[in-house]
Amino acid sequence: QKEVEQDPGPLSVPEGAIVSLNCTYSNSAFQYFMWYRQYSRKGPELLMYTYSSGNKEDGRFTAQVDKSSKYISLFIRDSQPSDSATYLCAMSGSVGQFYFGTGTSLTVIP
Amino acid sequence: SAVISQKPSRDICQRGTSLTIQCQVDSQVTMMFWYRQQPGQSLTLIATANQGSEATYESGFVIDKFPISRPNLTFSTLTVSNMSPEDSSIYLCSVGPGHEQFFGPGTRLTVL
Numbered sequence: 001q002k003e004v005e006q007d008p009g010p011l012s013v014p015e016g017a018i019v020s021l022n023c024t025y026s027n028s029a030f031q032y033f034m035w036y037r038q039y040s041r042k043g044p045e046l047l048m049y050t051y052s053s054g055n056k057e058d059g060r061f062t063a064q065v066d067k068s069s070k071y072i073s074l075f076i077r078d079s080q081p082s083d084s085a086t087y088l089c090a091m092s093g094s095v096g097q098f099y100f101g102t103g104t105s106l107t108v109i110p
Numbered sequence: 111s112a113v114i115s116q117k118p119s120r121d122i123c124q125r126g127t128s129l130t131i132q133c134q135v136d137s138q139v140t141m142m143f144w145y146r147q148q149p150g151q152s153l154t155l156i157a158t159a160n161q162g163s164e165a166t167y168e169s170g171f172v173i174d175k176f177p178i179s180r181p182n183l184t185f186s187t188l189t190v191s192n193m194s195p196e197d198s199s200i201y202l203c204s205v206g207p208g209h210e211q212f213f214g215p216g217t218r219l220t221v222l
Contacts, residue, residue, distance in 0.1 A: 043213035
């Protein structure tokens with residue numbers, strides 16, 4: 001079983017839609033949860049960083065962590081064509097290695 | 111956040127040759143990381159490079175194949191040695207304070 005599972009998509013939505021991106025994981029020791037955005041031919045860019053369970057909001061982006069279900073989500077409100085990218089979840093324990101999902105490809109259609 | 115640059119941005123290489131990828135950071139950092147990103151797969155950590163000590167390699171990666179240098183706190187190189195088509199991938203360096211990692215733009219390598 002992979003440490004982190006992420007639906008690769010692709011996901012295509014109309015402009016203005018609410019987007020939900022999700023990851024599940026198997027290691028209960030994970031405490032740090034990140035979402036990265038990666039545009040084509042660019043390196044991943046850190047979007048959101050959350051410690052332990054709960055919600056975190058930053059503008060149109062909301063990250064949710066449910067440790068009891070080992071499930072994390074990223075919501076994008078009022079999606080824009082500029083949000084079209086691949087979104088990667090990542091997580092780690094108290095020390096050491098990051099574990100990344102395979103990424104979900106998102107296209108927002110004008 | 112740190113600003114990270116990589117050279118080259120892309121290259122096409124012949125089987126059996128080696129390529130050295132450079133990573134430059136705009137601030138001093140203790141730890142630098144090298145990742146590989148293959149199509150449809152998650153980012154895979156190759157090694158962690160600390161200044162002044164040997165790099166620490168993850169399972170499946172060895173120093174003879176991926177030698178790393180870390181001569182100072184702002185620079186590192188990764189060499190992909192004796193390349194085969196299976197080494198075709200994007201190679202990324204990253205740095206991080208704690209659990210927030212920042213990535214360079216990547217080096218897109220194609221091996222023929």
